[in-house]
Amino acid sequence: xxxxxxxxxxxxxxxxxxxxxxxxxxxxxxxxxxxxxxxxxxxxxxxxxxxxxxxxxxxxxxxxxxxxxxxxxxxxxxxxxxxxxxxxxxxxxxxxxxxxxxxxxxxxxxxxxxxxxxxxxxxxxxxxxxxxxxxxxxxxxxxxxxxxxxxxxxxxxxxxxxxxxxxxxxxxxxxxxxxxxxxxxxxxxxxxxxxxxxxxxxxxxxxxxxxxxxxxxxxxxxxxxxxxxxxxxxxxxxxxxxxxxxxxxxxxxxxxxxxxxxxxxxxxxxxxxxx
Amino acid sequence: xxxxxxxxxxxxxxxxxxxxxxxxxxxxxxxxxxxxxxxxxxxxxxxxxxxxxxxxxxxxxxxxxxxxxxxxxxxxxxxxxxxxxxxxxxxxxxxxxxxxxxxxxxxxxxxxxxxxxxxxxxxxxxxxxxxxxxxxxxxxxxxxxxxxxxxxxxxxxxxxxxxxxxxxxxxxxxxxxxxxxxxxxxxxxxxxxxxxxxxxxxxxxxxxxxxxxxxxxxxxxxxxxxxxxxxxxxxxxxxxxxxxxxxxxxxxxxxxxxxxxxxxxxxxxxxxxxxxxxxxxxxxxxxxxxxxxxxxxxxxxxxxxxxxxxxxxxxxx
Amino acid sequence: xxxxxxxxxxxxxxxxxxxxxxxxxxxxxxxxxxxxxxxxxxxxxxxxxxxxxxxxxxxxxxxxxxxxxxxxxxxxxxxxxxxxxxxxxxxxxxxxxxxxxxxxxxxxxxxxxxxxxxxxxxxxxxxxxxxxxxxxxxxxxxxxxxxxxxxxxxxxxxxxxxxxxxxxxxxxxxxxxxxxxxxxxxxxxxxxxxxxxxxxxxxxxxxxxxxxxxxxxxxxxxxxxxxxxxxxxxxxxxxxxxxxxxxxxxxxxxxxxxxxxxxxxxxxxxxxxxxxxxxxxxxxxxxxxxxxxxxxxxxxxxxxxxxxxxxxxxxxxxxxxxxxxxxxxxxxxxxxxxxxxxxx
Numbered sequence: 001x002x003x004x005x006x007x008x009x010x011x012x013x014x015x016x017x018x019x020x021x022x023x024x025x026x027x028x029x030x031x032x033x034x035x036x037x038x039x040x041x042x043x044x045x046x047x048x049x050x051x052x053x054x055x056x057x058x059x060x061x062x063x064x065x066x067x068x069x070x071x072x073x074x075x076x077x078x079x080x081x082x083x084x085x086x087x088x089x090x091x092x093x094x095x096x097x098x099x100x101x102x103x104x105x106x107x108x109x110x111x112x113x114x115x116x117x118x119x120x121x122x123x124x125x126x127x128x129x130x131x132x133x134x135x136x137x138x139x140x141x142x143x144x145x146x147x148x149x150x151x152x153x154x155x156x157x158x159x160x161x162x163x164x165x166x167x168x169x170x171x172x173x174x175x176x177x178x179x180x181x182x183x184x185x186x187x188x189x190x191x192x193x194x195x196x197x198x199x200x201x202x203x204x205x206x207x208x209x210x211x212x213x214x215x216x217x218x219x220x221x222x223x224x225x226x227x228x229x230x231x232x233x234x235x236x237x238x239x240x241x242x243x244x245x246x247x248x249x250x251x252x253x254x255x256x257x258x259x260x261x262x263x264x265x266x267x268x269x270x271x272x273x274x275x
Numbered sequence: 276x277x278x279x280x281x282x283x284x285x286x287x288x289x290x291x292x293x294x295x296x297x298x299x300x301x302x303x304x305x306x307x308x309x310x311x312x313x314x315x316x317x318x319x320x321x322x323x324x325x326x327x328x329x330x331x332x333x334x335x336x337x338x339x340x341x342x343x344x345x346x347x348x349x350x351x352x353x354x355x356x357x358x359x360x361x362x363x364x365x366x367x368x369x370x371x372x373x374x375x376x377x378x379x380x381x382x383x384x385x386x387x388x389x390x391x392x393x394x395x396x397x398x399x400x401x402x403x404x405x406x407x408x409x410x411x412x413x414x415x416x417x418x419x420x421x422x423x424x425x426x427x428x429x430x431x432x433x434x435x436x437x438x439x440x441x442x443x444x445x446x447x448x449x450x451x452x453x454x455x456x457x458x459x460x461x462x463x464x465x466x467x468x469x470x471x472x473x474x475x476x477x478x479x480x481x482x483x484x485x486x487x488x489x490x491x492x493x494x495x496x497x498x499x500x501x502x503x504x505x506x507x508x509x510x511x512x513x514x515x516x517x518x519x520x521x522x523x524x525x526x527x528x529x530x531x532x533x534x535x536x537x538x539x540x541x542x543x544x545x546x547x548x549x550x551x552x553x554x555x556x557x558x559x560x561x562x563x564x565x566x567x568x569x570x571x572x573x574x575x576x577x578x579x580x581x582x583x584x585x586x587x588x589x590x591x592x
Numbered sequence: 593x594x595x596x597x598x599x600x601x602x603x604x605x606x607x608x609x610x611x612x613x614x615x616x617x618x619x620x621x622x623x624x625x626x627x628x629x630x631x632x633x634x635x636x637x638x639x640x641x642x643x644x645x646x647x648x649x650x651x652x653x654x655x656x657x658x659x660x661x662x663x664x665x666x667x668x669x670x671x672x673x674x675x676x677x678x679x680x681x682x683x684x685x686x687x688x689x690x691x692x693x694x695x696x697x698x699x700x701x702x703x704x705x706x707x708x709x710x711x712x713x714x715x716x717x718x719x720x721x722x723x724x725x726x727x728x729x730x731x732x733x734x735x736x737x738x739x740x741x742x743x744x745x746x747x748x749x750x751x752x753x754x755x756x757x758x759x760x761x762x763x764x765x766x767x768x769x770x771x772x773x774x775x776x777x778x779x780x781x782x783x784x785x786x787x788x789x790x791x792x793x794x795x796x797x798x799x800x801x802x803x804x805x806x807x808x809x810x811x812x813x814x815x816x817x818x819x820x821x822x823x824x825x826x827x828x829x830x831x832x833x834x835x836x837x838x839x840x841x842x843x844x845x846x847x848x849x850x851x852x853x854x855x856x857x858x859x860x861x862x863x864x865x866x867x868x869x870x871x872x873x874x875x876x877x878x879x880x881x882x883x884x885x886x887x888x889x890x891x892x893x894x895x896x897x898x899x900x901x902x903x904x905x906x907x908x909x910x911x912x913x914x915x916x917x918x919x920x921x922x923x924x925x926x927x928x929x930x931x932x933x934x935x936x
Contacts, residue, residue, distance in 0.1 A: 003711050005662045005847070005860070009672055051858075053667040054851035058874075079874040081503050094672040241879075242871050244847050247708045250863070251844035252870060254893060257901035262708075305920040307732050312920040313828045333919055337830075386627045394629070396644045396731045412729055412799075479628075481658065484867075485832035485918050501869050509850055511659045511861045541918035543648065543834050545627050 004247050007051050007096030008036045010072065012089060018075060020156030024122060025087060026063060026075045029097065040100060042066050043107060044130035045238060045266050048099030049246050050074060050086065057098065058082040059243045059261070063125040063160075065132040067139070072097065075125045075159060101246040102265050105130055105210065105236070114144035116202040118221055120193050120213025121157070124150050126238055127212055128160050135173065146173040147202050151193040151217075153180045176200050194220040197228075204229035210266075212238040222269065232270035239265050239272075279327040279377060282443035283349055286375050290347045291319040296373050300338050301349035302331040308400040308409075309385045313338065325349070328402050329383040329420050334537040336491040339367045346372050351379035353535035355436035356568025357491035360531050363575060366494060376439025378447040381421075381428030383407070386545065388423050392416055426457075427536045427549070437569055455557040461550065472547075477517045479544040482510065486548050487524060489541035492531045499523060525551035530559045530577040533568040597770075599762040599778035600785060601753065606760070610637035610687070612776075617721075618684040620654050622647045631689065642688055642755075644729045646910060650840035651693035652700060654686055655716045658837075660860045662712070662847065668854040679715040688725045692736045692910035694748035696840025697722065699904050703843050712860070721768060724749040728792055730800050733911030735924055738803040741908055743796040754789050761789045803909070803924040804931045805895070813896040817933050819884070825926050826887035828919045833864035835913035835921075836890070841906050844870070865889050891926060 010029040018024045027050075031037050042048075042062055049057040058080070064073035078087045089095070105126075115134065119127040127148070134143050148167065152158045158177065167175050178189035178196045189196050193213065202209070209230050211221055218237060225235055241253040241260040248262030256275035258264065287299040303314035303324040311330040315338075316322055327349070335348055336357035350358065355374065361367045389397070392409060399410040407418040434447045461469065484500070487493045499507050500520060508523070509516035525532075534556055538548045559565055563576035601609060613619050614636070621640040622629050631647040631654065634640055663676045697717075704713035727734070727743035736742055746752050746765035751772060753760040761781050764770040781789075836842040846863035850856055863870060866886050872878045880886045894906035907923075914922045 001709055001711050001714065003676060004708050005710075005712075005858075006674060006676055009674070051849075053665045053672055053858075054849050054856050056849050057847060081506075083874070084504075092670055094667070094670060096672070096674075240873075242873050245845070249703055249710060249843070250846065251865060251893075252846075252863075254889075254897065257897040306922040306925060307915060307920060310920045315824075315827050338828075390627060394643055394645060396729050398732060479625075481833075481837050481862075483833040483837050483864075485830065485834050488830040488832040489918050501867075510846065510848065511850065511859055513659065513850070541830070541832070541834075543838060543916045543918075 005098070005245070007049070007057075007098040008040065009033070009094055010097050012091055012093050012095065013071065015089075015091060018159045018161075020154075024075055024077045024157075024159060026073055026159070027086065027095075028064075029072045029074070029095065030070070032094065037069060040072070040097075042100035043104030044133045045105035045126050046100040046102045047126075047246075047265065048072070048074070048097050048101060049243075050076075050082070051096030051098065052082050052085040052089070053094075053096065055085040056082050057096070057244075059101070059246060061126040061238070061265075062100065062129050065129050065136070067133055067136040075122065077122050098246065102261060103263065105266055107133075110134075110208060111142045112144060112206075114147075114203070114205075114207040116147045116207055116209040117149070118193060118197055118209060118211045118213070119148075119150045120217035121152050122159070123213035123217075123238070123240075124159055125212075127210065128163060130210065131167065131173070132163065135167070135170070140172055144206065147176070147200065148173055149176045149178070149193060149196055149200060151178040151180070151189075151196065155179050155183050155186050174200075192220070193217050194224045197221055198224045201228060204231075204234070208234045208236065210236045210238075232273060233268050235269040236266055237269060237272065239267060241265075277327060279444045280325065283327055283375060283377065284322045284325050286441055286443060287316060287322040287325055287347065287349075288319050290373060290375075291316070291322065295345070296347035297344040299325070299347045299349070299375075300335050301325045301375075302327065302335075305330070308397045309383070309388060327377060329381065329407075329424075330385075332382045332537070332540045333489060334491045334535045336361060337489060337537065339372065339491070340494040342367075342371075347375055348372050349377060350374045350436050350439065351377050352431065352433040352436050353379075353533055353537075354491075355438055356433060356533040357535060359437060359568045359571055360492060360533065360575075361494075362571060364492075364531075364578075369571075373441070374436065374439040376436035376442045378435045378442075378444050379428075379431075380434065380447065381424035381431065383420055383423050384425045388418065391418065391423070425536060425540075427534065433569075438571065455553065455560075457550075458553050458557045461554075473518070473550075474514060476547050476550070477514055477521060479546050480512065480517045480521070481544055482512055482517065482520070483543065485541035485543065486538035486546075489537040490528070490532075491535075491537070492528055492533075493524070499527070521548065521551060525555055528552060529555040530563070530565065530575050531567050532556060597764065597773075598781040598786060598789075599773060600781045601760045601762050601778060603759055607637040610634075610640065613685055613687070616683065618682050619687055620684065621687040622689075631686070631693075640688060642725060645731060646690050646692070646912065648838065648912075648916075650838060650910065650912065651686055651689045651697060651722070652840050652843070654684065655697065655720060656700060656704070656713055656843060658862045660712055662858040662860055664855065664857050666855045679711070681719075683719045683721070684716070685721045685723060687723045688753075689722060689749075690727055690910070691724050691743065691745040691747070691749065691752065692734070692741055692908040693840045694722050694724045695736070695739075695741045695745060695908040696748070696910070698748045699841045699898070699902070699906060699908075700843055702902050702904065721751070721772060722749045723751045723753065726752055726754040726793070726796075728755050728796055730796055731911065731915075732801075733915040734800060734909065735803040735805075735911060736909035737797055737800050738805045739905055739907055739909040742793075743800070744793040754792065756785060756788050756792065759785070761785055804928040805905070805907075805909075805924075809895060809927055809931050810899055812931055812933070812935075813892060815935050817888075817930060821929070821933055822888045823884045825929060826884045829866075829883055829887050829921055830918055831866055831868070831883045831886065832918065833862075833866055834916050834918065835923075836864040836866055837862055838912040838916050840908055840910055840912075841894075865893070891923070891930070895927065 009032040014028040016026040047061045051057045060074040063075045117127045182190045243253045244250045246261045248259040253260035290296040299316040302311045305312045336354045401408040407420045409416045508519045532552045623639045666673045704710040730743045750766045750769035898906040
């Protein structure tokens with residue numbers, strides 16, 4: 001039988017330092033064996049456990065989009081043992097990747113709907129994956145209006161600058177970037193994400209909101225969406241919890257009767273209210 | 276009901292009624308034969324839960340750290356010594372605890388009683404004076420409790436609490452100096468035997484940390500076992516990791532451990548944890564002429580520096 | 593209900609029976625090691641100890657070991673090689689385990705099996721025959737009957753033995769068990785033996801005290817319980833891992849790497865929701881910061897979340913947590929108080 005504990009081996013092709021304080025880097029990985037690529041069919045919103053052999057594993061959301069299957073991308077914030085070790089690695093080093101794990105965003109349910117993607121700081125990873133997926137020429141027509149609201153504390157802490165610039169040029173999405181603190185040269189909004197959501201005021205008709213960010217941001221964004229008329233089933237959140245096995249067995253991420261790794265990490269607000 | 280039980284209840288009732296203490300920490304009857312367990316009494320009408328018998332094990336001083344309430348503690352000798360160390364280490368202030376001192380005639384080693392009846396299921400136990408009446412489904416047996424005490428209770432030289440605000444019962448005669456004969460006997464064995472014994476004991480350990488969590492002096496907010504940066508010791512039951520855990524914990528307790536045996540009582544696998552602690556206790560006594568938990572005035576030599584500390588190890592390598 | 597196809601194994605033939613098993617199986621049975629009764633490998637029938645009471649460790653130890661290697665690795669000069677050991681082939685028999693432990697395996701089966709199965713567990717399980725020994729003399733800490741099991745329950749077992757005094761009644765409880773009986777010649781159990789077995793079972797069951805577990809408890813736990821009550825219930829708890837490690841159904845684990853320069857192993861080891869680090873996040877935030885929250889998690893997971901999520905309670909009523917807890921924290925008393933707690 002398939003062994004869900006054994007990772008694929010992947011080589012680091014590129015390391016992109018995303019933030020000015022260098023705490024967040026994006027790792028671009030290629031499969032060591034071509035045939036493994038087929039076995040890693042994933043959806044935006046899923047995650048994988050990255051191994052640094054000798055240090056351990058840690059979970060990271062998929063930052064790349066499945067429409068570009070050659071490479072997988074993960075953004076890593078340097079905090080602990082595994083992330084610290086990852087940050088010390090170089091191009092050409094080998095890591096393990098176990099996945100895809102989790103439920104991902106329900107793309108079928110999104111079809112024909114307007115999508116409002118709201119992200120804060122580091123939580124924007126999987127929303128970047130989702131945005132690029134939707135924007136792909138094969139997919140764009142299947143979905144309605146796309147509004148992306150993304151904020152960070154300062155301009156230098158925004159991730160995926162290249163993507164943000166490219167998206168800014170497009171007409172098939174509305175991009176709203178915001179920072180907490182203004183800086184010279186900043187052209188976008190200034191203010192906390194929940195406030196920007198309130199002022200952008202996306203319409204709730206036929207819309208689904210997807211929220212992913214730090215707990216404080218999520219906590220204050222939810223009532224704003226409620227005020228704007230979004231119902232609980234149409235607000236999706238991606239939860240983060242301490243995870244280990246990623247397959248609903250080790251018990252670490254258990255919340256109520258659910259396991260964040262296998263029943264989630266994407267949950268609707270109505271599901272969460274009952275947990 | 277024994278006299279001690281009655282007097283403890285009286286003391287608790289008065290302290291709670293007069294609001295001198297907000298909680299009385301003592302023992303109540305357990306839910307199984309041969310068990311008593313810690314209880315926390317906050318209302319005068321609940322004091323009849325308190326009991327004193329030969330199953331009142333576990334060191335209650337363990338429940339004092341990080342507690343904000345004014346506590347009345349039902350305190351036997353070993354509990355009082357742990358309390359002395361906690362006060363010296365500024366974990367508890369002396370005026371936060373009203374010590375209800377209880378002279379202790381020793382606690383019963385459950386495992387030996389169970390072995391004595393051939394591990395048949397015991398359904399009921401009645402203790403009166405020194406008589407222990409056991410009943411099972413198809414047997415009855417009477418034992419003399421004095422023959423089934425823990426080894427450490429048999430050789431205890433601090434049966435009376437070393438400090439108290441009130442005393443129940445009557446002070447007992449102390450039996451005299453600890454000769455560390457158990458440590459000497461072990462040290463006399465040859466190296467292979469000692470190593471074999473220690474590795475066999477470590478092999479039983481399931482890393483449940485009951486020993487650490489039952490110990491009144493293990494109160495670190497983050498134990499060295501749980502540190503990941505750097506990771507000092509592995510978490511698995513590999514022999515080397517388990518030995519390191521026990522050795523390092525013993526060293527962390529050197530000069531502070533009062534050998535109360537809560538660690539051994541808590542251990543579900545019967546690991547002889549106290550062996551290492553006893554050795555260090557003996558060494559601390561020999562090197563520094565210090566015994567933990569006896570005097571509030573005597574500073575812990577391993578935690579104090581004075582300008583005239585001997586320095587031969589530095590000067591004469 | 594003891595079925596008609598029950599057999600008899602005379603006590604004087606037990607040794608021979610075990611010797612046969614040892615020929616081509618790894619046999620684990622209760623044996624005495626010092627003062628402890630442990631479920632462990634036996635080399636000879638004389639190692640087996642069949643007496644009242646439970647082994648200190650539960651049957652999960654045989655299928656879900658405390659330390660299990662996931663793979664070994666070598667990582668040097670940019671190259672990484674992983675080596676997963678091939679599954680062992682030896683068949684194993686758990687002999688003399690109690691019905692509570694056997695029932696516990698049913699929960700572990702749902703956790704470790706399924707679509708994304710755990711090959712380490714599933715493989716061992718497939719190679720294991722469970723031969724339980726019914727409890728003729730349940731102890732004061734036992735409450736299996738209140739969890740849908742019982743001292744003579746056959747759930748989770750392949751075969752169940754019940755001691756009549758001079759012989760054992762042997763009952764097959766699964767396809768594997770029936771096949772096993774057919775391969776070996778046993779006497780049929782006559783009506784008289786079955787009647788005696790039925791009587792012993794009734795006596796064993798009626799000697800047990802009921803615990804406050806059932807639909808009423810589940811319903812109550814769907815509503816919030818006052819935080820202060822949790823604090824009171826958990827006050828004496830030491831926060832160690834004894835209850836979780838000895839429990840036949842607890843299965844939380846950690847995965848970590850043990851490295852020595854270029855080589856190492858990734859291992860799976862038991863972990864406990866009672867340890868503070870279990871849910872501690874890298875940022876330092878802990879959603880279960882104190883013993884009270886962790887105590888609540890254990891009770892709720894076993895008696896509310898698992899019944900809701902997997903249709904099975906996370907408890908078989910073996911009573912090890914009651915008897916082995918260093919402070920005799922009795923889960924039955926906790927559940928009783930929770931059942932009676934006023935709705936918020």
